[in-house]
Amino acid sequence: MSEITYNLKYAMLSLLAVIVAITLTNCTPKTNIPLRIGSNLWTGYETLYLARDLGYYNDQPIRLVDYPSGTEEVRAYRNKEIEGAGLSIDQALVLGATQENIRIIAIMDVSNGGDVILGKPEFADMKALKGKRVGVESSALGAFFIARALEKNDMTAKDIQIVSLELTEHERAYKEGKVDAVVTFGPARSKLLAAGAKLLFDSSQIPGEIVDTLAVSTEAIANSPETIQRVFEKLSEAFKEDMNHADIEKSLRSFR
Numbered sequence: 001m002s003e004i005t006y007n008l009k010y011a012m013l014s015l016l017a018v019i020v021a022i023t024l025t026n027c028t029p030k031t032n033i034p035l036r037i038g039s040n041l042w043t044g045y046e047t048l049y050l051a052r053d054l055g056y057y058n059d060q061p062i063r064l065v066d067y068p069s070g071t072e073e074v075r076a077y078r079n080k081e082i083e084g085a086g087l088s089i090d091q092a093l094v095l096g097a098t099q100e101n102i103r104i105i106a107i108m109d110v111s112n113g114g115d116v117i118l119g120k121p122e123f124a125d126m127k128a129l130k131g132k133r134v135g136v137e138s139s140a141l142g143a144f145f146i147a148r149a150l151e152k153n154d155m156t157a158k159d160i161q162i163v164s165l166e167l168t169e170h171e172r173a174y175k176e177g178k179v180d181a182v183v184t185f186g187p188a189r190s191k192l193l194a195a196g197a198k199l200l201f202d203s204s205q206i207p208g209e210i211v212d213t214l215a216v217s218t219e220a221i222a223n224s225p226e227t228i229q230r231v232f233e234k235l236s237e238a239f240k241e242d243m244n245h246a247d248i249e250k251s252l253r254s255f256r
Contacts, residue, residue: 034061035220035227038073038085041066042186044109044212045086047238056234061227069167071139077102077217083224084216090140092215101218105228111203111210115141116189117149118174118197119181126153126200135165135173135182141210146183148209149201 039045051057052064065082067073073085074095086108087095096102119129126149136142150156163179170188173179174197181200184192193199203210214231221228 033224034063035084035216035224035231036063036065036082037214037216037231038065038067038076038082040069040073040086040186042086042212043114044088044111047108047235048086048214051234051238054238056237060230060234061224062231062234069137069139070141071137071167083220084214087213087215088141089211089213090144092213094140095215102215103218103221104213104215105221106214106232107211108214109212110208111185111212112207113202113204114189115145115183115185115203115210116199117146117181117183117201118189118192119200121196121198123181123198123200126150126155129181129200130155130159131161132180133161133163133178135163135170135179135184137167137170137183138164142183145203145210148206149183152201152205 037048039048041049048064057064065076067076070085070087070091073082073087074091076082077085077095078099085092089104092102092104117126117134119132123129134146136146146162147157150159163173165173165179165182167184167186167188170182170184171191174182174192175195182188182192216228
C-alpha cells in the first residue's frame with residue numbers, strides 16, 4: 001500500500017467515523033446481538049481482517065463471516081444470515097433495489113488494478129478476444145467491468161462469447177482451457193498471473209469506477225449503534241498500525 005493510498009484511506013475512514021458517531025448518537029441500543037459482517041478475501045476489505053487478526057474484535061460482539069465472493073454475501077444477506085457485508089458499490093445498489101433495509105455506511109477502498117481481465121499468453125491485447133470465450137462471474141460487477149473494458153477498446157459484447165462462471169471456478173476453467181480469458185480478482189488473479197496468463201485490462205484504466213463499501217441493515221443500525229461505532233473505532237486503530245510491521249505484512253499477504 002503506497003503512502004498516498006494509505007493516507008487517503010485513513011482520512012476517508014476517519015471522516016466517516018465522525019459522521020457515523022454523530023448519526024448514532026441519537027440511536028438507543030435495544031439489543032446486544034452479535035453484528036455478523038460478511039466479507040471475502042479481497043484487498044478492499046483487508047482492514048476488516050487486519051483488525052480481527054490483531055485481536056481488536058475479541059471483546060466485541062463483532063463477527064466476520066468469510067464468503068468466496070460478494071455474490072455469496074448478497075445471498076447470505078437476503079437469507080438473513082448476516083447483518084452487514086463488504087460489497088462493491090454496484091452489488092450494494094443492486095441489493096438495495098430489492099432490500100430496502102440496506103444502508104452503505106462506509107467506503108472501504110477504490111480498486112486501482114486489482115480487478116483484471118486475464119487471457120492466454122499469446123493474446124496481444126483486448127482486441128485479440130474477438131470471437132473468444134471469456135469467463136465472467138454472474139454479478140453486477142462482472143457485467144459492468146467487462147462492459148467497460150469492451151467499451152474502452154471499441155468493442156461490444158457481441159464481439160466475444162460470454163461464459164458464466166462462479167469465482168471459485170475461474171482458475172480451473174482457465175487452466176483446463178474451458179475459457180480463453182477470464183474476468184477475475186483476488187487469489188485467482190495472483191495464481192493465474194503466476195501461471196503465465198497475460199494481463200489484458202485492469203481497473204486502473206477506469207479509475208474511481210469500482211468502489212468497495214461496507215453496508216449494514218437498518219435493523220442493525222437501530223439495534224446495535226454502539227457495536228457499529230466500535231467497528232469504525234477498531235478499523236481506525238488498524239489503520240494506525242505500522243504497515244511495514246512483519247506481523248501485519250504476514251496478515252495481509254493472503255490478499256496480494
